[in-house]
Amino acid sequence: MMTRRTSPPQARNYGVLRTVGRATAARAKTVSVLPAGRRAPRRLSVIVAAGGLALTAVLAWTASTANHSSNNRLLRLQVRQTVSALSSALPSVQSQLVDALKVATATNSSSIFKSFVSDEAGGKGEFTSLSLWQRGGTGTKLLTFVGAEPELVLDGAARSFFAHVRPSATLQVTGILKSSSPRLGYAEMEPGETHYVVYAESALPASRKLVVPSSSAFSDLNFALYLGKRQLPSQLIEASVTTPIRGLHAVASLPFGNTAITVVGTPTTQLTGTLSASLVWIVVIIGAVLSLASATTVEYVARRRWIAERLAEDVARLYAEQHSIAETLQRAILPEQIPAIAGMEIAVRYLPGVNGVDVGGDWYDVVPLEEGRFVFVVGDVSGRGVKAAAVMASLHYASRGFALEGHPPEGILEQLAKTLDISRDEHFATVLVGLVDVARHQVTIANAGHLPPVLCSANKAAVVPIQPGSPIGISNRLTVEPLLVTVEAHATLIAYTDGLVERRGESLDEGIGRLQIAAERNTSTLEELLSGIVTDLTMDAPDDDIALIGLRWLD
Amino acid sequence: MAGLDASAEPALRVQISREGHVPVVTLSGELDLTSVEEVRSIVAAALDGEPDRIVFDTSALRFMDSSGIALLLWAAERVPNVELRDPSLIVQRLIELTGLGATLRVLE
Numbered sequence: 001m002m003t004r005r006t007s008p009p010q011a012r013n014y015g016v017l018r019t020v021g022r023a024t025a026a027r028a029k030t031v032s033v034l035p036a037g038r039r040a041p042r043r044l045s046v047i048v049a050a051g052g053l054a055l056t057a058v059l060a061w062t063a064s065t066a067n068h069s070s071n072n073r074l075l076r077l078q079v080r081q082t083v084s085a086l087s088s089a090l091p092s093v094q095s096q097l098v099d100a101l102k103v104a105t106a107t108n109s110s111s112i113f114k115s116f117v118s119d120e121a122g123g124k125g126e127f128t129s130l131s132l133w134q135r136g137g138t139g140t141k142l143l144t145f146v147g148a149e150p151e152l153v154l155d156g157a158a159r160s161f162f163a164h165v166r167p168s169a170t171l172q173v174t175g176i177l178k179s180s181s182p183r184l185g186y187a188e189m190e191p192g193e194t195h196y197v198v199y200a201e202s203a204l205p206a207s208r209k210l211v212v213p214s215s216s217a218f219s220d221l222n223f224a225l226y227l228g229k230r231q232l233p234s235q236l237i238e239a240s241v242t243t244p245i246r247g248l249h250a251v252a253s254l255p256f257g258n259t260a261i262t263v264v265g266t267p268t269t270q271l272t273g274t275l276s277a278s279l280v281w282i283v284v285i286i287g288a289v290l291s292l293a294s295a296t297t298v299e300y301v302a303r304r305r306w307i308a309e310r311l312a313e314d315v316a317r318l319y320a321e322q323h324s325i326a327e328t329l330q331r332a333i334l335p336e337q338i339p340a341i342a343g344m345e346i347a348v349r350y351l352p353g354v355n356g357v358d359v360g361g362d363w364y365d366v367v368p369l370e371e372g373r374f375v376f377v378v379g380d381v382s383g384r385g386v387k388a389a390a391v392m393a394s395l396h397y398a399s400r401g402f403a404l405e406g407h408p409p410e411g412i413l414e415q416l417a418k419t420l421d422i423s424r425d426e427h428f429a430t431v432l433v434g435l436v437d438v439a440r441h442q443v444t445i446a447n448a449g450h451l452p453p454v455l456c457s458a459n460k461a462a463v464v465p466i467q468p469g470s471p472i473g474i475s476n477r478l479t480v481e482p483l484l485v486t487v488e489a490h491a492t493l494i495a496y497t498d499g500l501v502e503r504r505g506e507s508l509d510e511g512i513g514r515l516q517i518a519a520e521r522n523t524s525t526l527e528e529l530l531s532g533i534v535t536d537l538t539m540d541a542p543d544d545d546i547a548l549i550g551l552r553w554l555d
Numbered sequence: 556m557a558g559l560d561a562s563a564e565p566a567l568r569v570q571i572s573r574e575g576h577v578p579v580v581t582l583s584g585e586l587d588l589t590s591v592e593e594v595r596s597i598v599a600a601a602l603d604g605e606p607d608r609i610v611f612d613t614s615a616l617r618f619m620d621s622s623g624i625a626l627l628l629w630a631a632e633r634v635p636n637v638e639l640r641d642p643s644l645i646v647q648r649l650i651e652l653t654g655l656g657a658t659l660r661v662l663e
Binding site for chain 1: 575584585617618620621622624626628629631644645646649651652653655657658
């Protein structure tokens, strides 16, 4: 290769790069299968979705709790308001009875009492039955009544009830009287009173169905009213809903005579309003949608990144593989063991450059012929990479073939020129070919644009003055002038590629001069000489590939 | 690589001028594998008018390797006459040693 690069040389990089490349290639078997690994990013998006949904659940629970608590508070408030409305209505019942009692006491006349209360019972009256009773030594007797006959009498429970009636400021309540039409009875006996007791009964609705008008302030509630402090089914006064009431409800009591009325309220709708009730679902839906959207986004981004990483790995792997292919190709073509030639010591070197992972197209070859002759070749294909290595391979084998066919060096080059065309192959090559006659100490050299070899005899190195023809690939009609060189005993001929002598800021002559100096050192073997040359000329590691061949006559 | 090193002076400067229809490519600095593709695309743009001659002024080129040779040969494929004007010694020796004196017309 005739190229140099501009970066500071780093001697070990090439080896490291190669190692990395191979490791990547080995690992690639497990990572390069994209479809199988497509599930990889799932975990993160699942975490995001789960987190979002958990947050949604917490928010929904909070909203639900808040709504529930508001609903409860409003319910209790409304039931209390109901109770207070009821309690303001109850005193009128008692005051009517008190008035009637006063009339009876003042007049001691059943008939006056009867006419006084005639409007209050039966028909349009408030009570179903209103009666006046007289307490005596033998018990309490019915004097007169208005409206229906007291159920208490029919029931036969009057004796036990009145036995408990005492003069009191409070109304004495019977409890619910069982009959075909249930009634509620109450007795009034003023403090200080000894004779008269006024007793009234009110009919309960037959089905005990309470109708709450929708215009009422309490139309949002269903009610059940019980006599007493407990919600006993037998003591149900009336209800606007099936009893017993289950689910959300509130209970409040108000005193009613010597007992109480218990109000149980349950909401018919959401007391807090539709929005508050829907808030939970709004939170759930929006939260779920946002969580899933976030998870989808995360999944998308993670997947893109993951795919990009996989692609980068694949690219790195392919790059490494490509390099590996080119290098393998080059190594396969370059013989490590060159043929032994009787009477000659031959040594070779190939040093890959440090730059990039592309390999170059440098090569050397030795082709033994009959009659103590052999051909050596050093060549350099322009450019780098697999293509350059492939061109190198074809030139390498072509030159070997032409040599074996018996072409002289210039003939080999002229034939090679017909195989390569820079306009078609995008590469050109410089090639030096020498035909050595060992016994005669003669070398016939032909040069297609290549750097001249250095000949070293008696510790004096000189550049072989071979005129270069144009490189292979420029024209298919190449003409090169061969040069016949006769060498002294123990002479050493060194041919090389430009990577050995090229240095930034120098002309090639200076590099060749350094090679001459390095070639003049005294070494016992050719191998040692080449090692010394490589060390001297590549103080810093070579940017470019270097191919080097040394030929030494043993006599 | 100098071509990628932003802190450093650009390794290579390329200037295109014209003398009549003839593009003149003035190169200074270092022409190597890292910079040659850029030059190639710049030169390709200058060949639009299908000139019959192109001049490379390489007097200020401090370094050129076979990538530069490849560039000149590439130009020679497209323009009948490729001239090297006032090449520096480094360039001149590279051309001579590569046996391209006949392919590329060197004007000193």
